Amino acid sequence: MSSELFDAIHYLEKEKGIDKDLLMEALEAALISAYKKNFKSATNVRVDLDEVSGGMHVYARKLVVEESMDPQQEISLDEAKKIDPNYDIDDVIEIEVTPKDFGRIAAQAAKQVVTQRVREAERGVIFSEYVDREEDVMTGIIQRKDARFTYINLGKVEARLPVGEQMPTEEYHVHDRIKVFVTKVENTNKGPHIYVSRSHPGLLKRLFEMEVPEIYDGTVEIKSVSREAGDRSKISVHAPDPEIDPVGSCVGQRGQRVQAIVNELKGEKIDIVQWSEDPVVFVSNALSPAKVVEVLVDEEEKATTVVVPDHQLSLAIGKRGQNARLAAKLTGWKIDIKSESDALEDGTITPGEHQEDAYSEVDEDLFE
Missing domain, CATH: 2.40.50.140 (Nucleic acid-binding proteins)
Known part of the structure; x- marks a missing residue:
């Protein structure tokens, strides 16, 4: 066995990050397998690799018994004592059985082991990088x-x-x-x-992090995302500092920031709304661009009844219920939408009862 093999092993450890000891163990196992396959004179063998000399030796391991019945695995006590008088019953004796032409077979086995380990190491590096x-x-x-x-x-x-x-x-x-x-x-x-x-909704979130510096540095937080890919999405944002406008930060000057994301998603419409811990405000904002007259909250059922002006009903519900559906996913609240006239008729609200409109400050025309 040439010392070049050991030079290669040291190189692989340094350049590929393959542990030398693991590579040596794998090489020894491969050489043992190659020996058993090509030379059937013993079934229990050990391979010794000498890094200093570059040499390789194969030893047959045999059990010392009174009288050998299996020459491949046993040796009689009399034969063992001829090798060393100190051997006794149940000792294990090692006899060198290195074949003269074993170098060629060993080289093939070494090549297979090294190739396999290099491939495994490269896969491991790629996995570690991408995981x-x-x-x-x-x-x-x-x-x-x-x-x-x-x-x-x-x-x-x-x-x-x-x-x-x-x-x-x-x-x-x-x-x-x-x-x-x-x-x-x-x-x-x-x-x-x-x-x-x-x-995936995560794509929308990451795109905003990439496009909006205030989100990347934590000045503005993304609280939730709901998405129907390719059609419409909603994202809620919050700024702990009341002096910062989180929606305006995401929209950007003349809508440039959000438009860059819309372009990346091939025209997917995006509603950016301000998050609030108050469900009345948050649900109102989430139904943007529709304006809201009243939000009635059922905390126990985590449900809301939202009253909107009659002319805003279809806008609040959205095409095929999409706006209401996305708002519910965004807020985590069930949303039942009623027109103002229906709510007055069934007693959901009484005449003169109203609240100030609470809705996102995003320019409605931007997402129409």
């Missing part, structure tokens, strides 16, 4: 598509975008560059599997 990117946004290039996935090159690995995580309003073309949200990183026998999404 820390779970719930983060990455940019990749679409490589190919099949019936189940769109495959995206993220640099060192190919991520999988399942059909169910794609935006229904988007078309994915090979060589397109897109941002994706990393939902899961798995370590498998075939290497790391990375799953990504374009429809």
